[in-house]
Amino acid sequence: MLTLLLDIITTAAILFIVSAGLLAIFGVLKIVNFAHGAWLTVGAYCAVVTAGLGLNPWLALPLAFVAGAVLGALTERLIVRPLYARPLDAILATWGLSIVIGQLITLWFGRDVQFTVSLLSGTVDIFGTAYSLYRLFALAAALVIGIGVTFVLEGTRLGLSARAIIMNEALARALGLDTARIRLVTFMIGTGLTALAGVLLTPLTSVDPNMGLAWLIGAFMLVMVAGSSFGALAVACLLFGGAQVIVSTFISPILGGITIAVLSALVLRISSKGFSRV
């Protein structure tokens, strides 16, 4: 029972980590960033590079955030900026970008699975149940990311401007906000967070050029349901992640794999705004 509870909470935490960057971009910029899986992969390969250079594996976290943000800045300027008014084209453009990134990684590193150093190994005893230390760390990481993002949104000038853009962009610009710069910074934060998530995934999954794809659909569904609110994303991760674990445990892991997609479709059918009013 305790294990089930821990499985639910840590699964939700991992889903939150993986989706946070996508939400940052979708919530403020209204751009569906289909290159999300590719940014995850870029982050994970930052861990490979860090290990290859013989550096402390934890250094991969800041390195990936910076690499993700810098590459995100280039992407925003060169590809996404002309497409804000054409969100459907942006889906195609980012999907294409993800293919390009995947191929570049394949060219550079090859198709095979890369070896990465485990950040934290072993288990800890929680009331007599041995549980994976890394999954508990992932829970802490999700809390840090959630609190950090909330602080930026609620407590900084940037967050205030971002919220203004979410509510009414034309008015925000009329009031003299530099919306182009705010978009750039938001996009950088989104891709940086996603690359960071890629590093955090390395102890849980194989690192190969296609690794991001497995996470893309789930993250995409959760963000559609969450709209533009990180609180709603956390709720969605807990409910849907929990449902996934429960279905996998008591019915079948194969059905568990489609739980998030099915539930998201149901929720969006009933209420087109999903959980964003939570």
Add this chain to the structure above:
Amino acid sequence: MKKTFLFTTLAGALFASTALAADGEPIRIGVPVGLSGANSVVAPSVVQSAELAVEEINAAGGVLGRPLELVIADDASGAAGAQKAFDALVYQKEVDVLISMETSAARNAGLPIVARGKVPYIYTSFYEGRSCSPFLYVNAWVPEQQVPPIVDYLKAEGAKNYFLIGSDYAFGRGMLEFARSYVESTGGTVVGEEYLPMDGSDWTAIISKLKASGADALITSTAGGAPNVTLSKQLRGAGVALPYANLAVDEGTAQSMGADAEGILISASYVTGIDSPENTAFLEAMKAKFGDELRTPNDLSVPEYEAVYLYKAAVEKAGTTDTQPVLDALAQVSFVGPRGTIQMNAQHHAPLTMYLGQVQADGSVSVVESFANVDPGAQCPDL
């Protein structure tokens, strides 16, 4: 007419000294293989094996005086990609034979095309067994050859309760179905059997079930490459330290897992540590040809090398590349390769020497025990 004849004779005389170098219309070998998708980790080693065999055979004069030529096609490790690859190889490239290591999904998708195009097909990947077609030969192991050594070993170590985990596809399910029946026939109990889709990456719930099941041994059969690595990482992360037999891991993948793979038991018809002159010569030739680019030869790539030689022997015995005579000859010829003497005489399958190995901390595999000439059993009684 006479002129042409004279020219041919002259040319023949001129090139007599280089007669060993094969000329004439090349014999085309189609290799549909998973360069992308789940098999992409192992596919390059398979291609390298085929390249070495073809180079060696061509340097020694080819087959019936004709050089061999490889035509590689990506089957994307799945059914849809395989249909395209087989169609292109059989109908556009008009290959003489197909020799390949593929997923079961890809093989099943390709077989109808092979039957329609009437091309011999040597399948060089271990698989779940009982795939039968007059056009299909298999020179790798089936569950009847691979599972018993590993279960017998676990049993001798004291295992009674087994937990089975696999990827949800023909190979994963087929292997574990056989493992379950073999475990039960030897007096063991299967306390759990769970599957995840091939592209699934979250084993959380399954691992929790495993830990709660009271199992004292674990047998897994996932898709090769990524799912193997993901499952092993999450098992180790969750602190699972049961005796762990993996029916689908190769030495190369074990190496990329590092310390996470240590202690995993494997059962294979090839490990690099086989001590025979043929294996030593093969490994040296691979090293000389590919140098730093060499992908560790493994249980999926070595049968490809041997299959090219088996095809050569069959064509030479038949005296032609025509399909029916070659198919008849394939059951009669044998080749002594890195895995020993291979002959596909048992209902289109091959008796093989099996090795029980254990992965070491550095990713290498040490042989615990070997079992000579394990019979594949009744795979295709109707052939």
